[in-house]
Amino acid sequence: MLVRFHYRSLFFAKTPVTSLRYFCSSRLHSIDQTPSLPQLEPSNDADLISQLLLQHHNPFHAMESSLQLNGISFTPFLINQTLLRLKHNSKIALSFFHYSQNYPLDTTAFNILIDILCKVHQFDVAWQLIVQMETKSVKINFTTFYLLIRRLIGSGLTRQAIRAFSEMHVFLDESEDVVWKCYFCYLLDTLCKYGYVKVATEVFNKEKWRLELNCKVYTILIYGWCKLKNIDRAKRFFDEMLDKGIDPNVVSYNVLLNGICRRASLHPDGRSEKVIRDAEKVFDEMSERGVEPDVTSYSILLHVYSRAHKPELALEKLRVMRHKGICPNIVTYTSVIKCLCSCGRIEDAELLLEQMVSNGVTPTSVTYNCFFKEFKGRKDVDGALRLYGKMKEGSFCEPSVSTFNILLGMLLKFGRIGVARDIWDDMKDSGAGPxxxxxxxxxxxxxxxxxxxxxxxxxxxxxxxxxxxxxxxxxxxxxxxxxxxxxxxxxxxxxxxxxxxxxxxxxxxxxxxxxxxx
Incomplete structure (x- = not known):
């Protein structure tokens, strides 16, 4: 009770309205253990319950569908899968969660709901749920706080996020020093990911005395300053890492390379050549230190070719990769496809897409979005709808909410209201959105x-x-x-x-x- 009273202002302070990853970019980083929520899994019962609630729940009154749920045996798996299907309907999710409290609720159910509520900036309710977890002796883990901190930072509430991280050890039953040493990278990375690099640097400088400084921490800071296009500051941290005797790895170089290649517009003509020369210098330095460029290194270079609208260079670099025995991945192929599409070479992009599939690389919605954006630029609604039909018929990937949004924007702009309605219904049926x-x-x-x-x-x-x-x-x-x-x-x-x-x-x-x- 004393602890609860001491942190009351933290739980209920009024704050202004404004797939989980540890590192800022999946292209640049990989990790061993990432705080994550469960994925959607096939469940007929969860499908039926979620559709029942979505179609019959009255948002202005108590759960009118609750009587229809009687007789259903709720397991933790069923509750979690139903909540995942209600991720775009925060109030219905909260109402269902409230109804489900008569059944055993695990940490995952609380985490899913906390993420759903934080997504719509209901942070006070999220804090209440954390307190409720403590009261009901439901284990609070780092994922619980990571979800909250990530959404707070995403809403611009960095001070509240840092405060939540500072007090997290009370709920995790771990010492303050252990929390800072084990989890600080997550806070630092999330701040950098959302562009609050100055805040991240301030926290780092203030708390570095208690941290275990390693390549991972410095790489995150280098990424952050590269994200702000401040390459000089990024190189300063890179040099500081070397001065402390910490050897950079391929990820560190990829982050720096990424910053150099994306730091500014590549126009007017001539600037792209300078950027490419600087990138090649990084490649040479990597070889001198015995760090071999990997598929990500080449993907970054291909991306800069894409931005500079140099399809021939991109295709040549792709051939060089294969010659060196480096297998292109989905990011590599998507960069080249984007380059071809943006240069109007849709036929070549389609051939490369077929080649990618034949090589065992499955396209994602991001890959298809390159085509949709080009169709939008061409005002080719029929071409976009043909490709959308192929996506629906194929088994490679489902359209994402971004795909649907691109199509909706195009259809509404060109007055295809009826088709837009159909796309909207498809999006709702697929569970991708809205x-x-x-x-x-x-x-x-x-x-x-x-x-x-x-x-x-x-x-x-x-x-x-x-x-x-x-x-x-x-x-x-x-x-x-x-x-x-x-x-x-x-x-x-x-x-x-x-x-x-x-x-x-x-x-x-x-x-x-x-x-x-x-």
Missing amino acids: DLDSYTLLIHGFCEKQKWKTACEFFMEMIEKGFLPQKVTFETLYRGLIQANMLRTWRRLKKRLDEESITFGSEFENYHLKPYRR
């Missing part, structure tokens, strides 16, 4: 076409599912309704928003939910 960007795209698209009633319907659906609209979305909808002389519609919409802000079902009474409005 997310905040999806709703924002759709609402703004309907506003541009002056379909105010439809825009209001999706706006309300967005609120009901727990997404906080951006300020510009409010303003766009408000201005459009006023200019269209639909003040009465705006008043009805505002009334429903007010009801949503103050009216929650009984399952929400004990949670410090922020109003779903700005």
Whole structure:
């Protein structure tokens, strides 16, 4: 009780509204143990329960579907898989979690819900759940705090994130020194990943006396300054690492190489040659120190060729890789495909895609998105839809929420409203989305076409599912309704928003939910 009282202000402080990875870029880093949530697994029961809740749950009242759930035997696996299927519907997920408390809940269930709520900036509720875990003797692990800290930093709340990390040892039953030595890299990396490199450097300089300085820590800081395009500062940390007798590895060089290759625009003509020369110097230095460039090293160079729109150089470097016995991976192929697409050579890109598949490398949605973006630039809606049809029929990969968003933006821009609706339904059926960007795209698209009633319907659906609209979305909808002389519609919409802000079902009474409005 004393500890709980001491940290009360931490748990319930009012903060302003604003696949897990350890390192900043999967292209640059690899790790042994990454804090992660479970993946979606096939489960007919979880599919049925999630669809039942999504289709019949009334967001303004208590869980009306709960009676229909009676008789179902809930296991930890079923609860976790259902929560994963509700990841884009925070209020329904919270309501289901509340109903499930009559059954055994494990750490994973709490972690999934904490991530869902933090994604929509409900940090006070996340803290309540952490306290509830302690009260119910549910084990709190580092993943619990990593999810919270990552979302806090992503929302710009760096001070709260650092404070949460500092107090984490109380809940993990580990000494403060152990927590700083074992987990500090995660905090440092997340700060750098979201661009708060100065904050990361301040924390590093302040706490380095208690840290085990190694190549990993310095590599993260080098990455952070490269991300801010401050190569001189990055090289300073690289030199400091050498001065301390810490040998850089291939990851360190790849991070520096990545910073050099991406530090600035490659235009006007001539700048790309300088960047390529600087990159080759890093390659030479790697060889001098006995560090052989790997597939990531070549992928970074291929990416700079892509940005400089040099498809011939990219294809030649790909041949060199194969000659040296280095097998291209999905990142390598995607960089070259992106280069070919951006240069208008879609046919060559399609041939390379076939070659990639024949070599046993499975394309991802990011690979296909290169084609969709080129189709969008060409205003070739039919070509994009043909490729989308192939994705649906094929077995390589499912469209991601980014894929759907690209298609939605294109279809709405060119007035293909009916097809956009079909794509929207496909996205919901696939479970990939919709997310905040999806709703924002759709609402703004309907506003541009002056379909105010439809825009209001999706706006309300967005609120009901727990997404906080951006300020510009409010303003766009408000201005459009006023200019269209639909003040009465705006008043009805505002009334429903007010009801949503103050009216929650009984399952929400004990949670410090922020109003779903700005």
